[in-house]
Every structure is written in structure tokens, then in C-alpha cells.
Amino acid sequence: MLLLGAFSATAQRAARIHRNAILVDGHNDVTSASIVQGRDITQPQPDRHTDLPRWKKGGLDVQFFSVFTGPVAHNPKGVYADANDQIDSLEALIRRHPQQILLAKSSKEIRRGLKEKKLVALIGVEGGHMIENDLNKLDALQKRGMRYLTLTWNNSHSWATSAMDETLHADTLKHKGLTGFGRSLVRKLNELGVLVDLSHTGEQTFYDAIATSTRPVILSHSSVYQLCPVFRNVKDDQIKAVAKNGGVICINFYSGFISKKFDERLASLNATVEQRFTDSVSKQTGDPQQARKQWQTYQQQEMEKVRPTVSDVVDHIDYIVKMVGDDFVGIGADFDGIGSVPVGLEDVSAYPHITAELLKRGYSKKSIRKILGGNVLRVIRASF
Ligand SMILES: [Zn+2]
Numbered sequence: 001m002l003l004l005g006a007f008s009a010t011a012q013r014a015a016r017i018h019r020n021a022i023l024v025d026g027h028n029d030v031t032s033a034s035i036v037q038g039r040d041i042t043q044p045q046p047d048r049h050t051d052l053p054r055w056k057k058g059g060l061d062v063q064f065f066s067v068f069t070g071p072v073a074h075n076p077k078g079v080y081a082d083a084n085d086q087i088d089s090l091e092a093l094i095r096r097h098p099q100q101i102l103l104a105k106s107s108k109e110i111r112r113g114l115k116e117k118k119l120v121a122l123i124g125v126e127g128g129h130m131i132e133n134d135l136n137k138l139d140a141l142q143k144r145g146m147r148y149l150t151l152t153w154n155n156s157h158s159w160a161t162s163a164m165d166e167t168l169h170a171d172t173l174k175h176k177g178l179t180g181f182g183r184s185l186v187r188k189l190n191e192l193g194v195l196v197d198l199s200h201t202g203e204q205t206f207y208d209a210i211a212t213s214t215r216p217v218i219l220s221h222s223s224v225y226q227l228c229p230v231f232r233n234v235k236d237d238q239i240k241a242v243a244k245n246g247g248v249i250c251i252n253f254y255s256g257f258i259s260k261k262f263d264e265r266l267a268s269l270n271a272t273v274e275q276r277f278t279d280s281v282s283k284q285t286g287d288p289q290q291a292r293k294q295w296q297t298y299q300q301q302e303m304e305k306v307r308p309t310v311s312d313v314v315d316h317i318d319y320i321v322k323m324v325g326d327d328f329v330g331i332g333a334d335f336d337g338i339g340s341v342p343v344g345l346e347d348v349s350a351y352p353h354i355t356a357e358l359l360k361r362g363y364s365k366k367s368i369r370k371i372l373g374g375n376v377l378r379v380i381r382a383s384f
Contacts, residue, residue, distance in 0.1 A: 010359065017365050018355040022114065024062040024373035026250030026332030027124065027199070027221035028348075031065045033336040036089040042097050049335035052100060052119065054349040061114055062104075062373065064148065064220060065090055066337065068126040071155040080137050083130045087123065087144050094121065105145050107381050124197060124220055127153035128160055128185070135188060147384055148195035148218055151182070151205060159185065160209075166202030167231035177204030178212070186212040193384035198222075199252075199332070200232065210241050216379045217247040221332035223257040224316045230256065230263055236323065243324035246382070248375045250332025251316045255340035258316060259308035262340070269299055303340060310344040314357040317371060326367040330376040 030050040034041055045051040055063070067090075069082035094101045102113035103121045113120035123145040131137045131149075138149075152162040159182035161173055170176075178186065186209050189196050196213050198206050199222045210217055219242065225233035234242075234249060242249055256263045320329040335341075335348050344353045351372075358368050 011356065014356040014359045015352065017359065017368055018059050018352045018372070021059075021355070021369045022061045022373040022377065023059050023351060024064075024330065024376040025060060025335075025348075025351075026064050026218060026248075026330060026376060027066050027126075027252070027337070028063055028333065028335050029066050029068060029337030030335070031086050031090055032068045035065075035093055036086050038089070040096070041093065042100055049341070049347045051348075052097075054347055055119060057349040058347075058351040060119065060348060060351060062110060062120040062122065062377075064122045064124040064332075066124050066126045066220075067130075067146070068153070068337070069130065070127075070153065071129060071157075078132060079127075079130045080132045080134075083125060083141060084144070087141075090121065090123070103145055105147070106384055107377075110377075110380070122147045124148040124150065124195075126150040126197075126200070126220075127155070128182075129153070129155060129157040133158060133181075135185070138185070138188065139192070142192045142194055146194055147380070148197040148220060149189060150197040150199055150220060151178075151186075151201050151209060153200050156202075160205045161202045162200055162205070163202045163231045164200075166204060176202065178208035183208065183212045187214075189213075190215050190383075195379065195383050199250075203235070203238070206234075206238060207241070210245050210247075213245070216382050217242065217245055218376070218379055219247070219249040219332070221250055221252040221334040221337075223252045223254075224319045227316055227319055228257055228260045228263060232257055239320055239323055239328070243328045246328075246379070248328055248330050248379045249320060250330040250376065251313060252338075253313055253333040253335070253341055253345050254338035255303075255308050255342055258312050258342060259306065262303070262306045262308055265306045266303060269302060307340060308342045310342060310350075310353045310357050313342055313345060314354060314361065317354075317358070318361065321367070321371075326363075326370050327375055327378075329371055331372065 042052045067083050067086045069079050073079045073082050075081035094103050101121055102118040104110045104113055110120050125146045128151045151160045154162050154164040156162045156165040159179045161176050196217045197220045198217050199219045223233045225235045317329050
């Protein structure tokens, strides 16, 4: 009984620290996954990671809503129109629920939203291609609330190269890193008070941008390369450079960015097993579609066996803290943008498990508060 008592005291302490902390998430794709489709996320969306009731359960206070479109536009007018369509849909949602969500454009508005106990929404535009090389469009998105611009998504464009291309398609690149226009754009972002987001960017773009930016940068959803060596994660020297810049790295929860084992298993399944499996099933049934379905079920079962855990995610936080201290790491889960989440972090109600794990590892309340949101808020205050 003594043990049970001790356990529940720890659990209560974790719950209390979590409740009292300001929790900020650097990246969520609910806008492109749900809101732009007209879904009302103030109501439960059980087939997605995100809705307001679960956000509340998870203790979330401030969320960067990602405005995201790939290189191919949905709107016939192009990717800039896509960005505006998504912001329209987010604004419409907030207009319908002004008591529950507030779109903030300044630190002062963030404070007001927190005081009024609303979910504070911030806009992050994911992919520099969406400004279509036009500084007027950059200005217009800033006026609509864009508070970070991710310089690239997986696609490179005329003024910046992505992590994917610098790593996997280096021979096809005409330039590497930021062009002169790219550097002037970073300075413009600094002037406008828009955070420079370096998730998804190639290393050259990262170093060019961090050398140009006069303000702290954000990596809105990236994890640690040393623990999971994939092109999207950040290397030790990058972590040190972010610390020197006073910026913040928000840890991405995607299983394939957290666990090397998961990433390798997925790659090996994709590379070899899929074809063999598809061949064998279609030989037996003569039905490739059926084979595809069976393959997907098999793949899911296999990947389930190697899904990482909350502890694996906290290893990434811990790695950065041990290297540069507790001022430069935060949370950028990427919910509704990722295909696999760790065990115990199934949706936006699960953030308290991070706090419990940090506490279990001996983190102080002060450190936990920085990691959950304080560090991102510090970076925000330095810009807007
Ligand atoms: Zn992303």
C-alpha cells in the first residue's frame, strides 16, 4: 500500500505540473487534415489525432496550426491560393467558436488567450514555395497571421533546398542552400517578426539561414539524428548551432523519426518484402487489389511490433538537454501529419505522458515547464 501511495503521489505531482505549465505544440496538420474539409474540430474526430475535447484533456494551451500544401496545388490558382484557402477555413472555424479558440498574432494576444482559457491558435506556413517568389505575398500572409515560415517542405524551390533533396537527390540540385534572394527573405522575415522555421530544410539551407537570421530560429517539428539517422532529423552540430542562436527544436513524434529500428524495418519492408508479398498473393488469388489490402494489413501488423514508446520520445528531449541544456528543446508532435505515432502518444490527449516520463527521469518542475512550452514562448517573444 505504501508503494501504491508513493506511485499515486508521483502521478498526482506529474498531473499538477502538467496542468499548471503552458503547453505549446510547434506543429499540427489538423488544418489540412480536417478543418479545410469543413470538419468542426470542436466536436470529436475519432478517425483523426486532433480535436478540441482531446486537446483540452491533453492540457494543450498554444498550438501552431500548420498551413501546408505540397508542390502540386489543390486550388487551380496555385499554392499561394491553397495557403489562403486554409487560413480562410481556420478563420471560419474560429469565428464559429470565439469562446473556445483565439487566433493570436502577438505575444500580448497569446497572453490574453491564455488568461481567457481559450486554445491559442498561431499560424505556421510550411513550405517557402507557397509565397511564389513574391514578397507581397509574404507580406499578405504575415498580415493574415503567419508567425513562422518553414523555408522548405520536402520539395526544394528556387531559393532554398530541402533536407530530402540535399540528402537523397543532391545530383539533381542546381544550387544548394539559400540563394541571395533566400537570404534577403530571411532578413525580411526577421523584420516582419515571422519566425524562421528550419524543419525540413537541408543542412546547407539550415546553416545559411542561421548565419543570416538576427533572431532565434525554430525547428517546429524535428528530432535527433544521432538517435534516428534519417534525413529529416538534426545532427549534433545543428543542435549546437540552434543553442548558440538561442532558438528551439520541437521534437517530432513520428515513429520513423524517433526509432531507428522502426525506420529500418519500414525501409526493408518497402524495399523487398512488399514486392515479394504482392507477387505471392496475386499468384494465389489472381487479384492484385486484394493482394494490396493483405499487404497493407501485414505491413501494419509488422510495424506495430516495432512502434517506439513515450520513453523513446523523451530520449530525444534528453539528448538535447544533455548536450546543450534545457533551454533549446520543445514539443512539435506533428499530429495529423504523421502515419505512425509512438505507443502512449496516440493522439493530442496524450501529452501528459511526456511530463510523467520527464518527472520519472528526475527532471525538475522548472525544466519541465521550459520543455513543455517556456522555450518556444521565449523564442516567440523575441520575434512577435
Ligand atoms: Zn512537416
